[in-house]
Amino acid sequence: MTSPLLEVRSACKSYDEGRIEALRGVDLSIAAGEYMAISGASGSGKSTLLHLLGGLDRPTSGEVLFRNSGLGSAMDLDTYRSSYVGFIFQAFHLMPTLRAIENVQLPMLSLSRSRFDRAARARELLSELGLEHRMEQYPNQLSAGERQRVAIARALANDPQILLADEPTGNLDSVTSARIMEILTGIHMRRGMTLVVVTHDNAIADSAARQIRIRDGKVEA
Amino acid sequence: MAYQLSFSGFVWRNLWRRRLRTLLTLCGIGVAIGAFVGLVGFSSAFEQAWLRIYTSSGTDIAVIQRTFLNTSVDESVGAKLRALPVVAQATPMIYNVMDLTPDVNALAYGWKADSYEFESLHILSGRRFSDGKPEVMLGDLLAEDLKKKPGDTLEIQDSPFKVVGVYHGGSALEADAVIMPLDQLQQLSSLQGKVSTFHVRLRPTPPGESPEQYLKYAQAQIEASLPTLRAVPAAERASNNEFVRLAHASAWGTSSIALLIGILGIANTMAMSVFERTRELGILRALGWKRWQVLMLIQMEAAVLGLGGGLLGIALGWCALHVLAALPQTASIVSAHVALPLLAETLGIALLAGLIAGAVPAWRGAQLSPVEALRCD
Numbered sequence: 001m002t003s004p005l006l007e008v009r010s011a012c013k014s015y016d017e018g019r020i021e022a023l024r025g026v027d028l029s030i031a032a033g034e035y036m037a038i039s040g041a042s043g044s045g046k047s048t049l050l051h052l053l054g055g056l057d058r059p060t061s062g063e064v065l066f067r068n069s070g071l072g073s074a075m076d077l078d079t080y081r082s083s084y085v086g087f088i089f090q091a092f093h094l095m096p097t098l099r100a101i102e103n104v105q106l107p108m109l110s111l112s113r114s115r116f117d118r119a120a121r122a123r124e125l126l127s128e129l130g131l132e133h134r135m136e137q138y139p140n141q142l143s144a145g146e147r148q149r150v151a152i153a154r155a156l157a158n159d160p161q162i163l164l165a166d167e168p169t170g171n172l173d174s175v176t177s178a179r180i181m182e183i184l185t186g187i188h189m190r191r192g193m194t195l196v197v198v199t200h201d202n203a204i205a206d207s208a209a210r211q212i213r214i215r216d217g218k219v220e221a
Numbered sequence: 222m223a224y225q226l227s228f229s230g231f232v233w234r235n236l237w238r239r240r241l242r243t244l245l246t247l248c249g250i251g252v253a254i255g256a257f258v259g260l261v262g263f264s265s266a267f268e269q270a271w272l273r274i275y276t277s278s279g280t281d282i283a284v285i286q287r288t289f290l291n292t293s294v295d296e297s298v299g300a301k302l303r304a305l306p307v308v309a310q311a312t313p314m315i316y317n318v319m320d321l322t323p324d325v326n327a328l329a330y331g332w333k334a335d336s337y338e339f340e341s342l343h344i345l346s347g348r349r350f351s352d353g354k355p356e357v358m359l360g361d362l363l364a365e366d367l368k369k370k371p372g373d374t375l376e377i378q379d380s381p382f383k384v385v386g387v388y389h390g391g392s393a394l395e396a397d398a399v400i401m402p403l404d405q406l407q408q409l410s411s412l413q414g415k416v417s418t419f420h421v422r423l424r425p426t427p428p429g430e431s432p433e434q435y436l437k438y439a440q441a442q443i444e445a446s447l448p449t450l451r452a453v454p455a456a457e458r459a460s461n462n463e464f465v466r467l468a469h470a471s472a473w474g475t476s477s478i479a480l481l482i483g484i485l486g487i488a489n490t491m492a493m494s495v496f497e498r499t500r501e502l503g504i505l506r507a508l509g510w511k512r513w514q515v516l517m518l519i520q521m522e523a524a525v526l527g528l529g530g531g532l533l534g535i536a537l538g539w540c541a542l543h544v545l546a547a548l549p550q551t552a553s554i555v556s557a558h559v560a561l562p563l564l565a566e567t568l569g570i571a572l573l574a575g576l577i578a579g580a581v582p583a584w585r586g587a588q589l590s591p592v593e594a595l596r597c598d
């Protein structure tokens with residue numbers, strides 16, 4: 001059996017000195033190249049799980065392994081985030097002071113890469129996402145769908161193996177949502193990238209090859 | 222257009238985003254640095270002027286009291302000094318600051334009429350004074366200030382003195398001074414038989430010896446024969462006398478306070494900026510920025526504020542020195558030119574101020590947990 005790309009072992013996450021238990025014993029493994037949707041009620045712990053998968057946070061107990069290395073122990077979280085993971089948020093989270101093309105270069109500043117390379121790579125990614133005429137705009141000059149496409153380009157900047165999206169269509173209308181999901185699944189297929197999407201939308205969840213539901217901090221059987 | 226984003230470009234964008242706040246912070250640190258440049262520049266010009274008193278008259282060594290409390294030297298020391306083989310000439314003098322009129326105070330020197338110090342004075346009108354007579358000579362600037370010329374009478378501490386000459390001195394400090402017979406100043410300051418210092422010209426350096434060695438040797442000779450006194454080389458005396466020390470201390474003291482306020486200004490700006498950008502800093506961490514990179518970002522913003530303020534301050538200080546150089550009272554002491562080492566020192570201090578001010582905000586920014594920062598709106 002091939003070992004999974006990501007593995008969560010009996011992960012718990014509590015806040016407020018244990019008064020709030022966001023995750024209570026999650027076991028999960030994700031294979032390389034998989035497309036998985038996470039759904040569940042609001043407050044069930046979806047984002048918390050995604051943050052653990054992305055190395056943004058550590059479990060209170062249990063562990064998360066990336067290619068058999070413990071995140072936060074054998075593998076440094078900063079390195080993991082900068083080199084292996086791309087994040088996409090519901091609220092886009094672009095820097096308002098930077099042009100689209102500069103926003104895409106932001107993650108590349110954390111790795112040693114020449115300035116010229118960075119700009120060229122950003123240009124290439126934005127073109128791939130159909131934004132060749134929007135590269136020089138600031139976020140407030142872009143539509144919501146365009147902003148999310150810039151954010152996707154930014155998530156791809158360092159060529160990650162895993163793409164994590166937390167309700168990427170939550171702020172978009174249905175037509176734009178469909179377009180964004182088409183882009184994400186397209187990237188997943190073309191690049192063989194592992195894609196994990198947290199969503200409320202059943203249609204999106206159904207489109208994924210694998211679907212899990214979280215209820216009260218646990219993965220539903 | 223390439224639109225290449227660099228680390229420093231991002232720093233610049235963050236500062237430019239809050240232009241007004243950045244500008245105000247720059248003004249704060251700029252005024253502090255300006256005060257530093259102006260005051261320290263002025264006090265070192267003062268020291269230079271003091272040094273010229275010695276160099277223009279060829280004084281190699283000043284002999285002063287060893288203890289701090291008793292600052293006067295017995296006049297009888299002169300004979301012992303002159304008897305030393307290294308000493309060519311030794312001339313006693315008193316200096317003091319005196320109120321001449323309610324708004325004019327000046328340096329007053331008491332010299333002997335045969336003092337070698339006269340060699341560096343250029344007598345513009347009148348003549349040298351005579352020992353034992355109530356006569357004074359005025360520096361050209363002071364004479365102009367007081368509107369006195371030879372033949373006029375000047376009241377000093379209720380005693381009438383006859384102005385016998387007006388001179389131009391080798392040092393700016395002499396331009397604003399009054400010189401009178403040693404005995405007259407001794408009487409005025411109740412220091413009969415005492416002097417402030419002896420100025421000593423040494424015999425020429427013997428061949429084969431370096432001037433520094435010879436100076437050390439002469440110092441040792443003088444101190445050996447007069448154990449209660451110190452022989453201080455002119456250059457050291459220029460930087461170490463009470464007036465210059467006071468000028469330096471007040472320059473550094475005042476500008477340190479200004480600098481502290483400037484640093485607090487930057488610290489406040491950076492703390493606010495980190496607070497407002499909490500979520501953005503969380504996003505940067507989520508995008509793979511490491512803790513030290515967030516730290517660097519904030520420190521660089523603070524450093525740019527410090528350096529920018531430094532440049533602004535140098536411009537302000539330079540203007541202040543220009544104003545001082547144009548005022549008649551200070552023109553002769555202050556030159557509008559700012560020494561290069563002072564500029565380098567100033568920029569160093571400005572940079573350091575920025576880094577110190579940025580340290581705590583930067584550390585706090587770097588400590589943020591990415592998840593907590595992202596949750597914050």
Ligand SMILES: Nc1ncnc2c1ncn2[C@@H]1O[C@H](COP(=O)(O)OP(=O)(O)OP(=O)(O)O)[C@@H](O)[C@H]1O
Pocket residue numbers: 015016020021022040041042043044045046047048049596
């Ligand atoms: N920093 C925190 N401090 C306290 N409680 C927290 C914190 N972060 C999350 N929680 C709690 O943990 C639980 C799970 O939160 P999480 O954000 O994972 O839910 P979610 O499934 O993503 O919900 P939604 O669909 O609304 O985004 C919630 O009850 C939330 O209030």
Ligand SMILES: [Mg+2]
Pocket residue numbers: 046047048166
């Ligand atoms: Mg959520």
